[in-house]
Amino acid sequence: MYEFLSHAELFDGLNGDGLRQLAVIGRRRSLAAGEYAFLLGDRADDLYLVSEGQVDLCFPMALGGIVKDITVESVGPGKALGWSALVRPYRFTLAARATEPSEVVSFPRPELLQVFDAAPEVGYRFVIKLAEVVGFRLLTFQALWVRELQRAVLAETQHRANRG
Amino acid sequence: MKPERVLLLGWREDTNMEATIVLVLVFTFLVGGMTLALAMGYRSIEESRSEQRPERHVQPAPAAYVMAGHGFFERAADRTPAPPAIAFDDALLAQLERHVRAEQAAVSQFVHFPSVDSLYSSSGTSLRVH
Numbered sequence: 001m002y003e004f005l006s007h008a009e010l011f012d013g014l015n016g017d018g019l020r021q022l023a024v025i026g027r028r029r030s031l032a033a034g035e036y037a038f039l040l041g042d043r044a045d046d047l048y049l050v051s052e053g054q055v056d057l058c059f060p061m062a063l064g065g066i067v068k069d070i071t072v073e074s075v076g077p078g079k080a081l082g083w084s085a086l087v088r089p090y091r092f093t094l095a096a097r098a099t100e101p102s103e104v105v106s107f108p109r110p111e112l113l114q115v116f117d118a119a120p121e122v123g124y125r126f127v128i129k130l131a132e133v134v135g136f137r138l139l140t141f142q143a144l145w146v147r148e149l150q151r152a153v154l155a156e157t158q159h160r161a162n163r164g
Numbered sequence: 165m166k167p168e169r170v171l172l173l174g175w176r177e178d179t180n181m182e183a184t185i186v187l188v189l190v191f192t193f194l195v196g197g198m199t200l201a202l203a204m205g206y207r208s209i210e211e212s213r214s215e216q217r218p219e220r221h222v223q224p225a226p227a228a229y230v231m232a233g234h235g236f237f238e239r240a241a242d243r244t245p246a247p248p249a250i251a252f253d254d255a256l257l258a259q260l261e262r263h264v265r266a267e268q269a270a271v272s273q274f275v276h277f278p279s280v281d282s283l284y285s286s287s288g289t290s291l292r293v294h
Contacts, residue, residue: 061260068257072264136275143271143283144264150284 001026004105008049010080010129018115018122025111031055031098037081039095044084046106050075053102057081057094069095080133085109087134263287 001023005011011019028051031037037048040060054076058069072094075081084092086109116123270287 063256070257070264071261073268139275139278140268140271143274144267146283147267147271147287 001028001105004051004078005049008078008080010047010049010126010133012129013125014122018119018125021115021119021122022107022112025115026105026107029104029106031102031104033098033100033102035098037096037098037104038092040092042092044082044090044092046108047083047085047112048081048096048104048106050077050079050081051103051105052077053098053100055081055096055098055102055104057096059094069097074099080130083130083134086112086130 002019005019005022005026006014011022014022026049029037031053037055038044054074056069056071057073057075058071060067061070075096081096081104082092084090085107090109116126266287270285271283273285274282
């Protein structure tokens, strides 16, 4: 566990003591291929790190009365899942589904916060990394939205030109 | 002489104490009764109001209908709550996932080095259904 955590993106830069405290509270969980770690809207009480395999982050797309999961990001070993567990309103905003037999390590929020309370420097470094992960996600979706909006504007302009 | 005064004063204090207790009990009973009467009155008013109020039925909106909200460029003629004409088959799903992945790859440069050029770099895919 200690060795794995030392290479995890969220715990990058933590010293041995901090990692040891986090290793104590981490719980391994196996996921079968196709199994969901969590669904959009579920209570987010645990932060996850993928330790083996691959987990897809998906959003539900509804068309013609059918809802399908669309993969927006594939997360591999060392990467974090479910940072909503540390941000209000503590609800997952995407679903996480294993694409192959996988293993994740979960960190319950209360225990994680206890570690941060006891060792503020661990919490500080963790929050810096967490802000980076959240910021990347925000930028990605911002860019995706702007690009789709630009396409909509171009399509409308073309439509009006064809009509006129 | 002195012990008698003490006894007399003691008797008076006991009587005063008893009277105070009786007064407090009477006051508590009165206040409690008034509060109960107010609560019962409020409840009966609310019940009569709810009987007069027309019932409101809320229909849960299906997800597909919610997502078919009005777009910025949508024309008035398009504003009908008809279900989408396209079927959500595996081919469309695969196309959608390919598009999202290609777009993700295209914006990854923007995420690390934000600029107008990296924001609008081509991904070579389109979601247009012909």
